[in-house]
Amino acid sequence: MAAPTPTDSAGPRIDPATLEELRRALIARQEQVQAELDRLDSEMRALGADQNTVRGSLGNHIAEDGSNVTEQSRILAVTGDMRDILAQVSDALGRMDHGTYGLCQRCGKPINPERLEAFPYVAYDIDCQQILEREQALRAGR
Numbered sequence: 001m002a003a004p005t006p007t008d009s010a011g012p013r014i015d016p017a018t019l020e021e022l023r024r025a026l027i028a029r030q031e032q033v034q035a036e037l038d039r040l041d042s043e044m045r046a047l048g049a050d051q052n053t054v055r056g057s058l059g060n061h062i063a064e065d066g067s068n069v070t071e072q073s074r075i076l077a078v079t080g081d082m083r084d085i086l087a088q089v090s091d092a093l094g095r096m097d098h099g100t101y102g103l104c105q106r107c108g109k110p111i112n113p114e115r116l117e118a119f120p121y122v123a124y125d126i127d128c129q130q131i132l133e134r135e136q137a138l139r140a141g142r
């Protein structure tokens with residue numbers, strides 16, 4: 001399954017013990033985020049059920065459900081963030097398998113090891129991250 005690592009690659013200089021530690025951190029993170037998503041999902045269901053049973057007799061009037069709606073959009077927002085993180089975490093695990101972990105996915109330079117230890121799933125070095133965030137802000141029309 002694991003492809004042989006090319007010996008002439010400009011791979012990141014992360015020692016195997018640190019890499020293993022980061023992999024464990026990523027897997028723990030993956031499980032934690034997945035559990036959080038499950039929890040949010042049942043919270044969302046509970047809110048939906050609440051609306052149908054408790055307020056069913058009020059028909060489609062949602063005026064009184066303002067807080068429920070706010071709660072639902074909060075859950076949706078957090079769910080979106082969690083899905084993002086989950087995708088980043090599995091990408092990072094994939095890069096570990098391909099021997100490209102720790103390299104910026106934009107410019108190919110090694111990512112600062114301290115940055116990796118703080119955020120094991122980051123895909124970009126600080127410079128590229130800032131550029132990408134600026135581009136994102138521009139796309140958002142700011």
Ligand SMILES: [Zn+2]
Nearest residue numbers: 104107125128
């Ligand atoms: Zn970069």
